[in-house]
Every structure is written in C-alpha cells, then in structure tokens.
Amino acid sequence: MFCAMVLSCNTPSNSETKNEEHKSHPNLILTAKGVSAIKSKLGKIPLFDKSLAETKAEVDAEIEFGIEVPIPKDFSGGYTHERHKKNFLMLQKAGVLFQILDDEKYAIYVRDMLMAYAKLYPTLPIHPQERSYARGKLFWQCLNDSNWLVYTSQAYDCIYDWLSKEERTILENDLFRPFADFISSDNPQFFNRVHNHSTWGNVAVGMIALVMDDDSLLQRALYGIKNVNLDANMKDNDGGFINREGKSGFFANLDEPFSPDGYYTEGPYYQRYAMYPFLIFAEALQNKKPELKIFEYKDSVLIKSVNALINLSDENGDFFPINDAQKGMSYYSRELVTAVDIAYHFGGHNPQLLGIAEKQGRVVLDDSGLSVAKDIELGKTEPFVKSSIELRDGPEGDQGGLGILRNNPMELVFKYAAQGLSHGHYDKLSFSLYEDGNEVLQDYGLARFVNIEQKGGGNYLKENTTWAKQTIAHNSVVQNEQSHFNGDYETGSKHHSEGYIFDVTHPDLQVVSAKENNAYPETAIQRTMAIIKDSSHVKPFVLDIVKVASNKANQYDLPFYYLGQLMKTNIEYTSPKSLTQLGSANGYQHLFTEGQGISNGSNSTLNWLLNDKFYTLTSVTTKGDELIFARIGANDPNFNLRREPALILRKKNTKDALFVSIIESHGTYSPVSEFAVNAYSTIAKIEVLYDEPNYTAVEIMMVNGNSKVFIISNTNNQKTQTHHLSINGKEYQWNGPFAFQNIK
C-alpha cells in the first residue's frame, strides 16, 4: 500500500570534516549564542529540563522506531498523512536536541530522514487525493506541505554546519528549492493570498530562504510572487475568494487579517493555527534581519495578538469556537506554547504570560523558552487575568468586533465582527454563554473531525456548509428562514456589524450592544446584551434585547442552543409522535421539531439542568408567538452532527420585533447528597415598558418583590449625554446610553 523506506543509521560521523568550516548556523530559531546560554543552564531550570527530557524521550523513541518516509496517499487522519506530519515534528525536535545535547545521533537522524525525502520528493506527482484547490505533494494540500517545510527548515538549520557541502547541495537542489517553488510559484492560488493557508506558505518559503540565505526567495515570502494575475473571482474549497484585492506575502498577511487589537479575523481557532508561522518566522526575522523590527510592526500587533488569543479562551483555556473551530482546542496546544514563549521573550516580559506558561507546563527549547523557564524559576510569575474585553475586527479596527463580558463565573461572548474570510459563519450578533469554563448556551463550532480519517478524511464535512455556517445554527436572529446575506460569502464579505456600546466600567453592570443593517434587506437589527449582578441574584444574569425593524412583515426566529436537559417549561406545547424536519433549507433541514407551542402572551420560561446546575431562560413573548423545541440531527445520515437541543422563539408576519430574555444560572444539584438548591428562577416577570426607535425600556420583576428597569438609548451612544424619558407617567433620567434603575 505504501513504500516505507527504512534507512540504516550506520553512517560515519561527519563531525571531523565539519568542525573546520565556518560556524554560521544555527541562526534561525536557535542561535549560537542562545545554544551556549541553554547549555550553561542545563540541570538548573526545572521547567526547561522537563521539556527537554520529554522531547528527548519522544525523539529517542522515534529513532528507535526507525525512519519511515511513505509514498503519499492518504487524507488527514490516514497513515501516510500522519506519518509525514510526525516526521516534520520529529525533525524539528531532533535538530534542537542535536544542538543542545551535542549528540550526533540526532544529526544523523535528521540527515538520513532529509536524504530520504530528497530521494523521494523528485519522484512525486501531485498528491493523489483530489479535493484541494491547491494539492500538495507530500500531503493532499499545499497547506500541509508548507507545515512540513516550516518545521523542516529549522531542522536543516540545526545540522547545516554539520553537513558536508555536498549533502547540502543535494538537499537544497533535490528537496528544498523545488519544494519551495512548488508551494509558491507553482501554486500562486495558494501562495498569493491573504489567508492562513498562504501565511503558512509564505513562512515556509521564508524560513528555508533564511536558512539558505536566498534573498530572492525571501522577497517572495515577504511580498508574494510578482507578476501573477489571479482571477479575482477564483474561490477555494471553502468558498472563500482566493485573492480579491491582489495583496500577497507575509506582510500583507500581517496587515489584513489582524486588527489593531490583535484579533485575527478568522477567529481564535485559526488564529491559533496561524500563530505558529507568524511568530516562528518573526523570531527568525528578528534573529537574522533585526533591522525589520518585526515585533514592533503595526504597533506590535504580533505581541498583542497573543494577548488577544488568550483572552479568547474560556476559564479552562479552551478557545471560544467562533466561526469554523473545533471545540477543545486550547492554549495548551503546541502553537500557543511557542506563541507565549516568543511573546514573553520578544514582547516586554509580561509576567502574566508566565502564568499561562506555567499552566502549559512546557517551554520551547530555544532562547525564548529558556527565558520563560528561567523567569518562572525566579518567581516572576503572575496569574493571567482575563477581564471583559472588546476586540475590534478589521485591519483598521473599524469592522465591528467581539465583545467578551466576564463576571465570575459567567463569560458572555458576543460577536459583531466581519465575515472572517472563508472560515466565517453567517452569525451576526450571535452569542454564547459559559459558566466555569463550560458552555451553557453553545456556539456549535464546525462540522468536522479534524484528522479523524473515518469522518470524511478528517476534512470539512458537507454539514459544515449546510448546517454549521448557517445562521439558524447560532444564537442569532433569522429572518424568513434565510441565513444572513443569503448565506452568500461575497455579500457577507462586503459588510460587518457595528459596535454601538461596550461599557464594562461597572463590573456588575456590563453592557455591549451592536447593530447589523446588512444581513437582511431593509432590515435593521440591534442586539444589546448585559451581564448584571444585583442583590436579588446569587450569580450574574444575562439580559438580552434583540430589536428588529424592517420595511415589511417577516418571520423572525431566535434560537437558544441550551445544553443540558429540560427540567420544566411553562410553555404549553404539543409533542409530535414522529419527528420531522423544521424547514427545508439553510440549516433548518437539520433540525427536528420535538415540540411546538403558542404563547398566550405571558413570559415563556425554560428551566434546565446542566453539569449539576440549574438554569432558566425567561423570555417576553407575545400572544401568538410560536415556541419550537428543536433538536439537531435531521438529514444527517452519517451521524456527523451532535443531537443537541434548542428553544426557538418565532414571531410570524411581523414588521418590527423585540425579543427580550433573561438567562440565569441560579441553582445547583448534587447527585451525591441529592440536594437541589435554588432550583427555580429568581425572575417573576419581564415586561417591555417602552419601545420605540429612540429608547427601549424593560422592567425586570424579581421573585423577592424587587423591581428594576433597564433602559437603552438606541440612537445615541454618547457617554456624556443626559436622557429624560417618561414611561407610564413616571420620569426617568440618566447619563450615557443605558440605565439600570429601581422602578419609580
């Protein structure tokens, strides 16, 4: 099925011939000075020593296992894919071990494997799997080939001086140069883009260029292939445009997707993926081209991006699964270990980064890792404090953003960003809610099992398009069962939501509000979300106000993807004997209707249990509103989707709509003591007191008799503005765009 070439390692030592040459390498990630510093500290810095010991054990086991360089055949998750992936990870580590431990067996291992690749590579056709818009040679896509070269360049740098000139010539002529050309000049649709794919491509070429001291190749990496004309309407497999603007190269990839706050427009999952090439190449540039001052570029955006990324994780360090994102990816990933170490070392020694590094429990084996490990040992660590934060989107920070409200133990993630390139979801003004790092109201994430071959080759599943990207798959408002921008990537890419309020001045009254005017024709949507902690509640609760204004009557659906088991609802509903799909398209075909009710005009409540905690959603509903108990899983013949529930609030034949809800975490259950504490909501009633274009006011009545009003100015967000409003004959006055007051 494949050709496993196991090379023997009985090669004579090269060291004698090499010692005489000029010692120019390593100079990419490791440096001669850094290696000497590391050697002088061996055995003295526990975290560094532990990381070194782990790496040594891992590489030694692989050396023991032997070298396998199979003929490429499989998709991700399959044998040949995983083997080549492991190879490049091992090459990089073995190179480092050779430098630090001065043990030639690592150099021999790297050389022998590289030679095996140099023998194989010229014989390879394009990879047999045909799915990618840019097929690789070792892997099914150029992206993975680029991963390979980013890591392998480092290994080559580590043994460069140790190799003979002849060996270097073979490797460069038969492997590295054709490899670099293939992923760049031969695949401009891959290389000349602004995208995480091309970032990997640019960096791969840039890294090998730096090792080989090839300036023309470096220019290609930094500024793209010149004189390439790509069709502006060409798209990739995810439906993303290849290159509309004509921008390309590493610097373009720094300019475009990063906002001034360090937010990467694809979202944290892909930001994490891109962080490694961005930062490792920045480190290499800093070492070899310090005059570029890469870490200061764009107001130190690379350092900021590491901070942004950590803030885009929940209490457990898992990234919020915004856009295409696999749940469970976290700041414990190898990419973040590198990112944190580099950001610490090159970004001003922020002691809170040591707090993350300490949790990660390992460091990279270079100057930056040494720096981190040493300073942890010196007791400089501070805990990383994640506060509420707004991360603006867009190169200039003016394309909406993400608002994260935190009030322990709750975390609210509210999205009003730009499309986010081809991995973006059609989910303007959607949100997700966490408690103690666990999802309470979820963002579904992607429909894919990354690197699990038995699920569609580990690649994106078709349900990613038909379900995960659709608006109805999110906690966001849907008009007439159509996704935002009709699910059209081109249209979506032209627009972004607009932040309206982000005020976290008072920890117990944090408000975020944003507007979306382009998702649906002639329809304006404003969503305001607040995390409020008041004396009537044990924990902070969430107030959610969705205000829709349209020029014609529509149907509006607002889903709440709660996780857990329904305990009680006051909704009177019918329960069908057999389950049928809720709708025919745009994600609706993947939802079953498990129950359907009509509001009698009182608040609708849903009380559920999750992780031994009780939650309640209380929503203002108007007589005639439909309430749909839905479950994911219709038209899912391959069991690709998780069978999770939602409650959908539906208003039919409505021009302007107002959805007002409160989400509370109010109680606990112990299956060991079997005590249920505060199993019921603290909210007696929510009522809309006032709603017209300028102001919306909502009364919140608590079970204990307290009553409060939340008022928002919908058209003036000036903090200094004083507002006066008469509601039911009572006069309210406040400063700034919102107020939370006792009822007069």
Next chain:
Amino acid sequence: MFCAMVLSCNTPSNSETKNEEHKSHPNLILTAKGVSAIKSKLGKIPLFDKSLAETKAEVDAEIEFGIEVPIPKDFSGGYTHERHKKNFLMLQKAGVLFQILDDEKYAIYVRDMLMAYAKLYPTLPIHPQERSYARGKLFWQCLNDSNWLVYTSQAYDCIYDWLSKEERTILENDLFRPFADFISSDNPQFFNRVHNHSTWGNVAVGMIALVMDDDSLLQRALYGIKNVNLDANMKDNDGGFINREGKSGFFANLDEPFSPDGYYTEGPYYQRYAMYPFLIFAEALQNKKPELKIFEYKDSVLIKSVNALINLSDENGDFFPINDAQKGMSYYSRELVTAVDIAYHFGGHNPQLLGIAEKQGRVVLDDSGLSVAKDIELGKTEPFVKSSIELRDGPEGDQGGLGILRNNPMELVFKYAAQGLSHGHYDKLSFSLYEDGNEVLQDYGLARFVNIEQKGGGNYLKENTTWAKQTIAHNSVVQNEQSHFNGDYETGSKHHSEGYIFDVTHPDLQVVSAKENNAYPETAIQRTMAIIKDSSHVKPFVLDIVKVASNKANQYDLPFYYLGQLMKTNIEYTSPKSLTQLGSANGYQHLFTEGQGISNGSNSTLNWLLNDKFYTLTSVTTKGDELIFARIGANDPNFNLRREPALILRKKNTKDALFVSIIESHGTYSPVSEFAVNAYSTIAKIEVLYDEPNYTAVEIMMVNGNSKVFIISNTNNQKTQTHHLSINGKEYQWNGPFAFQNIK
C-alpha cells in the same frame, strides 16, 4: 403558603438544673466514654478536626438563619420537604456538637426545634400529597418521616440529660411516641415488610426506643408488629409486593435482602440508601445491647456489605447504576462516610477502608470516625484495591449474582441476579462497560430526578416503568419485543439467573458466564463475557457470546447502548427523513429509528468516539440480520429521557440464535494536538467456528495476522474436566470450561 415558625433562642440555660441528674446519655451513637476520648484528641487529628470544623460552620450558619418548621405541603424537592430534611440533618449534627464542644447553644437549638416539632406534630393530618402507599405526616411518605426520626433520635440522645424531665415528657408524649406509632402500628403496610422502606421504619422506631429505653418498642423494631395480617397480594407504588412471606422487623431485613457476600438484592443505589439505617442502628445496638453481637450476625454480613458496596463502584467511586439507580451517587455520599467509618471501627480495622475514608475527606463525629481519623494520622492507610469479584444474590447466595470483571482500565459489570424487589429491572444477563470510571456501554439507570421538584415532584417518572425497567432499555437480549417475564413483577420475583462460570484466575483471561431459563417461555439464554488482554491489543477487549435456544422461531434483539458519537460503520443502512418509534410497547415506543440496515453476512462494525477515545464493536452477523440505529426519546413529551444512541442487532424468525461480539477500546484523540492514534479496530474478523449445545467456538482474527480461538463448554463447568473437540478437522484439547488458544 406555609407557616414558618421562627422561634427565638433567648431561652435561659438549662445546665444548672441538669448537672445534678444521673448522666446516662449519650449512649446511642455517641457514648460518654467516646465523647471523652474525642475531647482529649481535639486539635490533634487533622481529618477529625476538619470534619468537626465543617460541621460547626454548617450548623452555625443554620442557627444564624433561625429555626423554620413549616407546615408540610410539598413533594421532594419542594420547600417544605427540603426544609424538614435539612432540619433533621442539622438536629443530628447540632446534638453532636453540643456533646463535643460543650457549647449550650447547640443544645438550645436542638431543644427549641424539637419543641417546635412537638407543638406542630399533634396538629398534623396525613400529608396532603396523595401519591404514596404509606403517606407520612412531615413528608409525603412514611419513608421520609422515618429518615427524620433516625436522625432526630440521635439529637435527642445528645441533649437527653441536659433537658429537664418535663421537657422530655413533652417531647416523648407529643412527638416521639406518636411519631413512632404512626410509622409502625398505624402503617403496617410500610413497617412490616422486607424492603429498604421498612428498614428505615424499623430503625427509626428502634433508635428512639433505645433512647427512651422502651423495650416493647424495641421488640417492634427488631421483629415487626405482631398480629398484623396484611393481604399477601398488596403492592406498593412501585408495583412491589408489600409482604408475601409474612416476614418483618430489622432482623428479617438483614436476613432476606443481603446475600452471604453482602450484596443487597435491590442493587447498590438502594444498598447505599439502606446502609445508613442498618449501620447506625447496628452501632447503637452494639453500644446498648452488645449481647446481640449484631456485627457478627449472619457471618458479619453488615461488614461484608460495606466491602461489597465499595466494589460496586467504578474507578471514580460512582455506584454502578443497577436497577433503579440515579447516576452520580457514589461512595462520597454521607451514608458511605458513616458506613466506612463504622465498618472500620467495628469490623476489624481493615486498612483499605482508610483508603476510602481518606478520599472521602471527612469522618463522622463519633467513636468510629475518631478511630478512622486517628489511624489515618498514624499512617495505617492502604489503597482500596478493587479486583474482579462475584457477588452472589439471595439470602443463601444461590440466586445468581453480579460478576464484575476488572482489568485496568476496563470494568465490566454483568448481571445475572434475582429480580431485586420492586426496584429491580427486567434485565437478565445485561451488562455495562466502563473505562477509567466512565461509561462506555451504559446501563440507563432510573428515569427520575431525585428531589428535583420540577420533574414530577422529584419522584419516579412514568418513564421509569415504560422505559427504564424494560428489557430493551438494557444491553440484554429481547425476544419478540417483550420484556423478560413479560415485565411482570410477580413472575420475575419467582426466578433468578444461574451463574455458570466466574473465573478470574488469569488477569488477562477473565470469564463470566450465566444462564437464564425463565425470562421467556421455553427459551434458554446463556451469555458468556470475557475480558481478554493479548499481545495484539493495546488494552483489554471484551468478548461477548449470547446463545439463545428456543422451541419455536422468534425475533431476537440485542442492543448495545454505546455512548458517544458514531465515527464509522460498515453497515449499509437507510436513514429515514422523519423519525418514528421503533415499536409500540415495552420500551420500544421510546426508541426512534435513526437508521436501518440488513447484514450481507460479514461482520458488522461500529466505530465511535467518546471522551477522546476510539471504540469499536465488531459483531458476527448473518445475512439478513437487521441492524437498527436507535435513539432514546420517542414518546417523551416532558423531555424526561436522555437522547442517547444504541445499535440493535436483530434476528428475525429464528429459533436458536448466537450473537458474538467484541468491544475494543483501541485509540485516542486529542483536540489539542489534533492527533488521532489507533483510530481503527485491531480485529480483522470474528467467525463462529463451531456451535452446538455442548460447545461454542469463535475465531478471532487480528489485523496483524494473529488468530485465536475461544471455546466454551456450554454444559459442563467443571474446572477439572478435560475436553476434546474437533473443529474443521483440527483437534483442540483443554481443561476446564473454556479455552483461549492459538488457531491450530
């Protein structure tokens, strides 16, 4: 809605008048001698001090909160129920604190609350909730009233000497005697039974009898109410017989439900519940009636039962949810803290019990808890080692049993026990499988949310009968869509399965086999399960052979309730657009059909992902066998059931059937590194080589080319027997009832 009587605590001290009286109390759980030992050790034994501090903090907070004795109204989970429950727990603790800390505020608190009860109790009618066959006064059932008295007796004992004679007279005449009479003489259908309910009743009466030194009441507790004739066909709310045999009293409750191995026929969840009254009363009897030698009774069955119960828990300490059982109940419960401490103190100081106590992190505040804490401090702790174990069922140990096979990290629970009284499920020869303490193939447990009022008053839901108890809800074979014994409790109670093999001599080849001849008419079922670890597998795998022989053609269903998400199957199936129920009754009405296929005669495989681990079920299927992908949740209008999947193997129109399957845990996935390791099964093929009444032989072919045969003798389980069998012209020879050999 209820009357909360908050009594002030400004009562003058009683101590002066009391010191003169004869010090006879405490002598129930605490003893004068024990209290003095405890006092002498205060501040010296960390675990005891910690438990004391926690108890003090809890009770002090309640004293601060004030006394509330509401008029009974609610079901479990409701306010009045939970308040009265909290009261008795606090009374018991406050009594102990008074003794240990000599602080009168605790005595005052106990007295004032007891007086409030003495004032309320005579005014109470039967509890307004009408669901129980034995309604209480404080609670909706006599069971909870009995809980109250078991705890309150201890509190009374602690302040007995401190109270004035007049106070004691009030409490005994207005509260304790009428209370004890009500739950016994006034409710013989509750008291005169063999059941966990009556155990609580007997012990409640016994405890207060011991405090009041009332021997006639004690006789009632020990031997039941005399001269009561209950209708032998009377049933309780769960459909259980009240009293078929005429046995009653504490001793009868020790004789009947406990097997000689200490297994309690209702299963571990109820064994845990009953452990508290059994052991606390045993401790009281040991203190006051040492001549009864209660801990030696029935070959020390009470001590054995604690050992059995701990063995009935998974790696995390959660009890296997056999029969009616709520998942998550564990040896961390307060009942098990008491049980472990008492078993240690009175049962020969087994150092492994200290291992459990250490995990529990608290001890009871009496002699036994002191003994445990002291010996932990002295370093006597040993880890509790849970090995493979057979726990026989039935008073004589001859009514089948439970076989638990353990080979790290796998635990297999195989049930071939008796009906298990009214909480028993119709699941002969069913099993569940755990890895690292997590369910892989689940036993559903009960359909109830204990003490969560919003779910049917916290009581059993009707789905417990229509779903959870039915055979199809279990990993067990179902004939013609009927439950075992037709789901008839009376019939089920007459029979039990028969253990056939339980051999755990070789850790890497452990076999359990049992037969069931009564579940279906003229049908014999034998199930053999093995945990096998061989060199071709990374972890132990499970071999499962179900052999059915009937006198006529039937339909047989064998479900596997795997947890997690389906990754891949080789089954060709159709996937319906809308989901309909699989069957009309006996639990089938609660299953949706998500997919349906027909075997082409090759093995059927199901590969799934759970907790980042890959599993595969490989089953021998015959051409024409149906394969049903099912999901729980049909006809569940109140969302009482969890939406979890199953694969059902179905053979139609078959007289004799053989189901052979292998379950493997073979791989892992990391969402952080995105590496999938060993994602596929190691089994190439399973084939039935031989199957007739005397022998069944199965060949297991591994992916690596290895091949093994498992042979079982179905009719001779003698360990010394030598067998010869010719299969396909090859001769096999082995000793004992089974063999696992290389293929000849």
